[in-house]
Amino acid sequence: MTPRIDITLNVNGSDHDIRVEPRRTLADALRQDCGLTGTNVGCEHGVCGACTVLLDGEPVRSCLMFAVQAQGRRLRTVEGLANAEGLHPLQQAFTDHHALQCGYCTPGFLMLAAGTLERHPDIDDESLREVLSSNLCRCTGYQNILRAVRAVRDSRRLAREDAR
Amino acid sequence: MKPPPFRYHDPDSVEEAIGLLGRLENARLLAGGQSLMPMLNMRFVLPDHLIDLARVEALRGVRLEADRARIGAMTVQRDLERDAALAERLPLVAEALRWVGHRQTRNRGTLGGSLCHLDPAAELPAVCAVLDAVVRVRGPGGERQLAFADFPLGYMTPAIEPDEMLVGVELPLWPRGHGHGFAEFARRHGDYAIALAAVQLALDASGRIARAAVAIGGVGPAPVRVQAAERALLGEAPTDAVLAAAAAACREVEAMDDVQVPGTYRRQLAGVMARRALADAVARASAQGT
Numbered sequence: 479m480t481p482r483i484d485i486t487l488n489v490n491g492s493d494h495d496i497r498v499e500p501r502r503t504l505a506d507a508l509r510q511d512c513g514l515t516g517t518n519v520g521c522e523h524g525v526c527g528a529c530t531v532l533l534d535g536e537p538v539r540s541c542l543m544f545a546v547q548a549q550g551r552r553l554r555t556v557e558g559l560a561n562a563e564g565l566h567p568l569q570q571a572f573t574d575h576h577a578l579q580c581g582y583c584t585p586g587f588l589m590l591a592a593g594t595l596e597r598h599p600d601i602d603d604e605s606l607r608e609v610l611s612s613n614l615c616r617c618t619g620y621q622n623i624l625r626a627v628r629a630v631r632d633s634r635r636l637a638r639e640d641a642r
Numbered sequence: 643m644k645p646p647p648f649r650y651h652d653p654d655s656v657e658e659a660i661g662l663l664g665r666l667e668n669a670r671l672l673a674g675g676q677s678l679m680p681m682l683n684m685r686f687v688l689p690d691h692l693i694d695l696a697r698v699e700a701l702r703g704v705r706l707e708a709d710r711a712r713i714g715a716m717t718v719q720r721d722l723e724r725d726a727a728l729a730e731r732l733p734l735v736a737e738a739l740r741w742v743g744h745r746q747t748r749n750r751g752t753l754g755g756s757l758c759h760l761d762p763a764a765e766l767p768a769v770c771a772v773l774d775a776v777v778r779v780r781g782p783g784g785e786r787q788l789a790f791a792d793f794p795l796g797y798m799t800p801a802i803e804p805d806e807m808l809v810g811v812e813l814p815l816w817p818r819g820h821g822h823g824f825a826e827f828a829r830r831h832g833d834y835a836i837a838l839a840a841v842q843l844a845l846d847a848s849g850r851i852a853r854a855a856v857a858i859g860g861v862g863p864a865p866v867r868v869q870a871a872e873r874a875l876l877g878e879a880p881t882d883a884v885l886a887a888a889a890a891a892c893r894e895v896e897a898m899d900d901v902q903v904p905g906t907y908r909r910q911l912a913g914v915m916a917r918r919a920l921a922d923a924v925a926r927a928s929a930q931g932t
């Protein structure tokens with residue numbers, strides 16, 4: 479075993495002081511050292527996207543970076559989506575549109591969609607399809623996931639227009 | 643599916659990184675990790691030391707000069723894709739980047755990482771081939787430059803010594819009004835290309851092709867320039883027959899068989915991708931009113 483390194487991960491606004499081997503992937507550190515098991519691990523080699531988290535607001539695959547590399551960055555995981563008032567609009571939309579069955583891929587899709595809509599609130603359908611095509615789902619057939627994300631994009635757009 | 647144990651080093655300068663490379667046995671450089679991490683997770687590579695370049699700020703960034711773009715090896719693909727000044731002078735780069743993995747991987751993957759990994763199906767090496775990129779490599783003895791044409795030594799083997807590292811790439815600019823084209827065929831978007839073509843064209847005042855560069859990737863062990871195609875284009879008006887002749891030349895490149903498809907199919911696709919990329923390049927070149 480190689481010497482462990484003390485690091486601090488900032489996840490959903492809270493600091494987690496953990497001690498990890500350098501080879502610990504960010505996905506495993508989140509799950510096993512921070513106790514945040516919402517982030518799922520599917521393929522562990524960058525193919526499925528189940529492990530997607532936000533790194534300084536940008537979606538990345540947490541199985542494709544080491545925990546030590548995430549020091550000093552702001553991480554967000556699926557645990558940070560809901561708040562005291564209830565589910566995040568994307569979570570609600572996934573439920574309403576039947577965008578999950580077994581739910582294994584869902585945390586990854588939610589974080590991918592959350593990061594994308596924050597950066598590109600007006601993303602068009604084709605670009606959205608391209609972005610979401612990076613993650614795998616073996617249950618839903620994808621159409622309902624697309625519907626759910628489009629619904630959130632559209633309702634936010636309406637809300638913005640109403641506010642004007 | 644867990645990476646093997648290694649010692650972790652995170653230098654903050656190129657000098658320090660090269661010092662570590664020279665001193666440590668069985669060390670690997672870690673750029674964005676989007677290819678190396680899967681290989682570590684699958685234990686295809688077993689380094690004793692990993693030298694993470696993420697903190698070497700000097701290796702990041704795009705600088706546009708009068709005749710070339712200088713790009714640091716650790717420039718993240720997504721930053722390259724969003725660089726407006728580069729997109730204006732060499733739009734091929736951003737267009738090709740849309741095909742590189744997915745947005746999540748482009749948020750981590752770097753230009754230098756892709757070039758050194760040198761996957762035969764990767765887009766960025768083909769872009770460097772078609773643009774006559776100059777590659778800057780530094781080692782204990784200082785820096786040397788080489789033409790990208792001399793960079794691939796063979797299948798996934800860049801011309802870099804074990805104690806050297808890629809520090810940057812220079813892309814010579816094309817005249818304003820040139821046309822570019824990029825076409826790729828893969829099973830699904832984001833998958834490895836089965837064949838891809840990258841094209842740059844410039845027309846003279848009479849509408850004839852004054853300059854042409856055509857590269858094919860994904861077909862042989864490394865991307866190649868197709869000189870026969872370029873010869874078929876030079877000095878000609880870009881008619882359908884001329885473009886078809888150039889595309890036909892692209893079907894002659896060396897091709898690999900693999901589990902996905904036979905080499906003959908790759909060759910056929912190389913011609914089709916070249917035809918599409920050429921058509922786009924011509925349309926864009928004339929559209930700019932050269």
Ligand code: FES
Nearest residue numbers: 520521522527541
């Ligand atoms: S677990 Fe990370 S991409 Fe599949």
Ligand code: FES
Nearest residue numbers: 579581615616617
């Ligand atoms: S809901 Fe089962 S994998 Fe997507």
